[in-house]
Amino acid sequence: MRKRLKINNLQAFLQELQKQATLIAPVKTDAGEREFRPVEQVADIVLEGSNPLRSPKEYLFPQMETLYTFHLQKDGKATLKETLHNEPQIILGIRPCDLHAIAYVKEFYSTTHQDVYVLEKWKHTILIGWACQNPLNTCFCTSVGNSPVDSKGADIMMAKTDSFYLVEVLTVKGKDLIEKIPSLLEDSPEADNEVLPSIQKQTESMIREKVDLLSIKGRIDSAYSSSIWKSYSDVCIACGACTFNCPTCTCFDSADLLETCQDGCRYRTWDTCQNYAFTLHASGHNPRATREARLRQRVMHKYQYSVEQLGLFSCTGCGRCTRSCPVNIDMVSIIKDIKEVVDHGEE
Amino acid sequence: MKKQIEQNVQQLLTQIWKPGDLIIAWKNASLPGHRTPAFLYRKEDIQDIVFDSFCDISLAKYLNERNRQEILPPHFKGKIHIVCKPCDAKSVMQTFSDQQISETLVNLIVVACDGIIDRKKIEKHCDQSIVDMQETDFQILCTDISGKEYVFEKRESWLRKCEDARNCDLPYYYGYYFVGDEKEYRTRLKHRYQTHKKLPQDTMSPKELQQKIHQELSRCIRCNACRNICPACFCSDQCVFDKPKERAKLVENQVTTENTILYHMIRFHHIAPNCTGCGECERACPKDIPLHIFFEYFNRCMEEEFGYKPGKTNDERQKLLSYNLGEDLV
CATH class of the missing domain: 3.40.50 (Rossmann fold)
Structure with missing residues (x-):
């Protein structure tokens, strides 16, 4: 189902969305950057401009989350209480790269094991995509087979044209939402078929470089023992900026926190494979003791291991790793080197 | 040139x-x-x-x-x-x-x-895909993907540490x-060469300062970029914030503002006698948290209290770790 929304009606449309559920959208913060935040006033929303550095993943898989609380009763028995957050929420303005990322996170947490915390949130979330017209020079979504207008994973897809917003309803969840909203939307004529392809063409022409990774999908592990890793890991300082800003990183660590002698909670926080302690065994042995091994693990997981597990690249080409790297390691040049090694072997 | x-x-x-x-x-x-x-x-x-x-x-x-x-x-x-x-x-x-x-x-x-140019400031200002960035003697010339050109005065785009010559x-x-x-x-x-830069510590009341620190550090994602890029931090895998063998863990992993403040406070106190004020932590921060609130303040305290600027020579004894007989206690 495809609709049109008049430019003037956008504010009213957003207000209607806000009435339905918690609305999360890119908002200009006090620090002057855009971030996905629960919206207080619709006028704060900034949909255009570059993609925020922090991805909307955190509204499905937050950086820190209490899993359950426990309480020791006087009779010596313990009670557990699961803390599931399942308030309905609408996330607005998600670029296709982040839509893919959310689809991956959902897939990851429902295939190998069922993670109720993520899945419950996903069930109560409506994802509204936004066709990307402002790629940065770090973006490379076309290299991993995505496109700037791909609506995979979205319930509703929106795109901006000069005279109106295109609203494409894709799932039942999205349809239910749109039906609750009174008639702000107009029918869209046949000619609107061309809107998304033309945005796609325009945005793809703005993307810096395309490294065709699809042609070597599944064969990337042949670069495992290559020397390219060392050349990047020398520079890498093994912080976690890339993994903590990555929209598809799913690793976490859990721990117990005792508030009193009787009460406490188990929480989980994101963890990063770049940290030395990530794979440190209790025996003192560390299978990934060098930065080379850790950097290779991160890249290999994105392009090889997730393909083996789920058949998907877990990199969506959003370029956040390059944007946040303090020592300017560029993911595009890593994948370029990988492709070179896989295609032509080491020199 | x-x-x-x-x-x-x-x-x-x-x-x-x-x-x-x-x-x-x-x-x-x-x-x-x-x-x-x-x-x-x-x-x-x-x-x-x-x-x-x-x-x-x-x-x-x-x-x-x-x-x-x-x-x-x-x-x-x-x-x-x-x-x-x-x-x-x-x-x-x-x-x-x-x-x-x-x-x-x-x-x-x-x-x-x-x-040195604060590239992030320029990129933030353009907020577009930058295809070219060049410098002339006094200016930075930037071109974005749509062909629009930006001109920045170097004088206004320096890193904070380069604004005066205190670090040079x-x-x-x-x-x-x-x-x-x-x-x-x-x-x-x-x-x-100029005197110390103004810090929030100079103008704010303790209450306001606390609020400001709270507000800034609530954005921290604990990615450890500030620690790992810091030339003064060399404990590597024995760092108290990782899980060092047989040592107490000072800060919980839980990413709350309180823990984050604790993390930064411990870190900056710990490196105070080694911190040369290079500003790498602030530059590396992906969230652009103004960490100079801490390290510049500690630098100033080191200079005023101990008359000591870290990094001046190659064999200076650390002032907080050494003591001469007969020396005044602070």
């Missing part, structure tokens, strides 16, 4: 380089305005070295023991030639006095620098090569 310096650096390195040596310098990264550390083992690679106003990364970090273990090939016997800005040279001095590396292993090459003084150490006109550099310093 800049190109000349680049050539001089390359020329000097060609002269002093011997087979088996390692050169740590900057080279171009693939994106406009990005420079990345280069580790060069071959003479023909020397021509890749760049030095300009975009060389913001401090290379001093790569000298410490842990990093050398990662970088150097086994049985490395040569010397390490490291190209530094004067502010990084102070971090190198601190690395020497912290006994992370012996002076005999390092050839320090200090390059006259006239301010040369260390008291006679083992370095200086590239550029040293006399001219020193006079220029004298003209630009």
Whole structure:
């Protein structure tokens, strides 16, 4: 189902969305950057401009989350209480790269094991995509087979044209939402078929470089023992900026926190494979003791291991790793080197 | 002027380089305005070295023991030639006095620098895909994907540490090569030298300051970039914030503002006697948290209370770890 929304009606449309559920959208913060935040006033929303550095993943898989609380009763028995957050929420303005990322996170947490915390949130979330017209020079979504207008994973897809917003309803969840909203939307004529392809063409022409990774999908592990890793890991300082800003990183660590002698909670926080302690065994042995091994693990997981597990690249080409790297390691040049090694072997 | 310096650096390195040596310098990264550390083992690679106003990364970090273990090939016997800005040279001095590396292993090459550009500020301002970033003597010229051109005055786009010359003084150490006109550099310093910059600590009440710190640090994602890029941080895997063997864990993993404040407070107190004020933590922060609130304040306290500026020489004893008989207690 495809609709049109008049430019003037956008504010009213957003207000209607806000009435339905918690609305999360890119908002200009006090620090002057855009971030996905629960919206207080619709006028704060900034949909255009570059993609925020922090991805909307955190509204499905937050950086820190209490899993359950426990309480020791006087009779010596313990009670557990699961803390599931399942308030309905609408996330607005998600670029296709982040839509893919959310689809991956959902897939990851429902295939190998069922993670109720993520899945419950996903069930109560409506994802509204936004066709990307402002790629940065770090973006490379076309290299991993995505496109700037791909609506995979979205319930509703929106795109901006000069005279109106295109609203494409894709799932039942999205349809239910749109039906609750009174008639702000107009029918869209046949000619609107061309809107998304033309945005796609325009945005793809703005993307810096395309490294065709699809042609070597599944064969990337042949670069495992290559020397390219060392050349990047020398520079890498093994912080976690890339993994903590990555929209598809799913690793976490859990721990117990005792508030009193009787009460406490188990929480989980994101963890990063770049940290030395990530794979440190209790025996003192560390299978990934060098930065080379850790950097290779991160890249290999994105392009090889997730393909083996789920058949998907877990990199969506959003370029956040390059944007946040303090020592300017560029993911595009890593994948370029990988492709070179896989295609032509080491020199 | 800049190109000349680049050539001089390359020329000097060609002269002093011997087979088996390692050169740590900057080279171009693939994106406009990005420079990345280069580790060069071959003479023909020397021509890749760049030095300009975009060389913001401090290379001093790569000298410490842990990093050398990662970088150097086994049985490395040569010397390490490291190209530094004067502010990084102070971090190198601190690395020497912290006994992370012996002076005999390092050839320090200090390059006259006239301010480093805060690239993030420019990128944020453009908020578009930048395809080209060039510098002239006084300006930065930027072109975005749509062909729109931006001009920034260098004077207004410097990193915070470059705004005055407090960090630019040369260390008291006679083992370095200086590239550029040293006399001219020193006079220029004298003209630009200013008193301490204003910090929120000067104007705010404790309550407001607490609020400000709370507000800024609530954005922290605990990615540890500030710790890992810090040339003064060399505890590596024994750091109290990781899980060191057989040692208490000071801060919970839980990412709450309280824990984050604790993390930064412990870190900045811990590095106070080593912190040269290079500002790498602030530059590395992906969330642009103004960490100068802490380190500049600690630097100032060190100077006012102890008369001590870390990184001035290569063998200064740490003021917070040493004591002379008869010395006044603070």
